Amino acid sequence: MSSANGPSGMSIPIVDFSPWYSTHEASSRRQVARELVEACQKVGFVYIVNHSLSEAFLDETFDWVRRFFELSDDEKMQAPHPEGWAVHRGYSWPGLEKVSQTKSTGDDEELRRKLREVPDVKEIYDIGSEKNTDQPNQWIPDETLPGFREFMVQFYSKCNEVGNELLHALAIGLNLEDESYLTEKHSGYNNQLRLLHYLPVPAEELEHERTARCPAHTDWSSMTMLFQDDCGGLEVEDVSRPGTFVPATPLKNAIVMNIGDLLQMWSNDTLTSTNHRVRLPQLPDRFEGPNRMTRERFSIPYFMGPDPDLVIECIPSCISEGHPAKYPPTTQAEYNKMRASMMY
Template identity: 30%
Template sequence: MSASASFTSIPVLDFTQTLSPATKPGFLAQLRDTLINVGFLYLQNPPISHDVQDTFTAKGLELFHLPLEKKLKIEMVNSPHFLGYSRLGAEITALKPDHREQFDFATELPAPGPDEPLYRNICGPNQWPDEITIPGFRQALELYLSEVHQLSTTFTALIAEALDLPPTAMDGVFDHPQQHKLKLIKYPPPPASQVDDGIGFQGVGPHKDSGFLTFLLQATPHRGLEVQNKSGEWVSAPPLPNTFVVNIGRALEALTGGICTATTHRVCLRPDNFVDAEGNSLGPRFSFPVFQGVSPDLSADKITLVVPDHIRALVKDEKAKSDAEATFNQMFKTSIGEGTFVARVTSHQDVGQRWYPDVLARALQGQREFSA
């Protein structure tokens, strides 16, 4: 694929190729091309225990079967850290409510102290469901998150190598301990009356992930995830057996000056995505992404990443470079945590209204002025 060509499918990279000196160079070359030209990939044969993944998936589905009153005991509005349960339609993307119900969890961390910056509240302790209600849920989730954390560490080193950098080149952009955010998402079939023009109903509106990398487990066989190529066309990313979908976030794009591409994507809920080939109902779609974030305190003066010129020369799209520079300046003009915090406040406005009403008011005013 040339740097100017638009992709028409999502590349599949086999993780097992990284385990042999004979096949690793081919993997890194394929990864380099994908980082520059696509920003999305299927990672086949990821090093995640099948037992851990299956147990986590089963417990995740069980969580959604709880009665509403038990879900509301851990509703996100109770957490200043944006963790917990969100009702259907509670999150907003691209200024429209998403047709999804979800639970947000993260690496368990203590709440920030009173002298720490306000944006540090994007990190903190989880709200856990009652152990009696779902025995073993917390253990299953933390085991799964631990294995994905190990994969994210390995994959970060592979990205560095694909850019002809030392494997440890990006270690300094993370906190220790590093927080990963995990969403458990349920997409019910769309209301028949609200599907129009054949486009579909908004499961999640068009957006780019804000973090470093995303590791997505598509837990059911539904189609719906779509990725936008450089021509503006939407490319389907259906579930493939024994794969994760991995995509680049805006932080990684900014850190590499646009070499790694953060790609716009969405979840589109069409009625035909909720039936199998024989027309039988598949029920709701379930999706479990893990978001690898960088340190909230990261700012431009703390970034020392220098990508070699011969790698930079592979990026031919000047607009992409310009956009990445603007993204870098916006994300890191103070600290990345401030931008992430404001984004959470505007995405979860009930949480913002309860815990950070002044921040929410300023952010909404800024949105109105920007769109005027």
């Protein structure tokens, strides 16, 4: 296992997944699993390289994402995000969503007002399983962007396959007797694919915090797989130095994988859900024009979530007489309701 971002401060580990595919020997898979769990314990973020998604396939995916966000506002609004927080699908225009780390019931109107004083300057398109009737997809008509729906359904499925490989590896690395313990609880029904477009904005607006791209937060889900373009801007908090962030520099064709809050709870804090944010890009050509406009940025997170009614309680290998469960059981649906009500 190597790492990125240099020798000083926290580095984000890099796990080469090729041994997972190149051999079925248990020792090779255990080594990958150990490296993955070690990264998720110490940092909570890891680059996955040599996974099963090809460079050509990912390039095609980003091409579809750009084509979608190049549509007119009226065309994108053919699939609007439904009012409220209950259905998390469709197109969210800039300013609709406000990422928050606040964990509240969502009933505090004053808190919600203050959160929105600094708007997030991004637009979003959310997609889920076609089988999820509780969270129905909001598709633009096929004639608006022919082939878009078909491709994104395929991409959703491919990401679920890779996500299950990572969950399988985590189960091995956590010394679970049942290697399918995590994958059996993630049918793909409750995952979420998100297409993100961070709009160009004057750098001064971000520097003086009058607007934001994505404030510091942790993810709600079991884990996230992120695909990012070459712009940069993602930063991860140094777990040993709270308040200090290091760049998650883009690596071509790598998946940036991170643990979510649910899996941290599920693992009794064995795995780490780490704060992260999107700020100014780190690249030399991060600004364009005399007004120091930031480059636009595209990224694609894929959130792996357990089925809604599944009870989240401590993973068997993460509990002992001397290390009892820290969290009471909950369901994914109840936890998701609390977090989503603060976002919209």
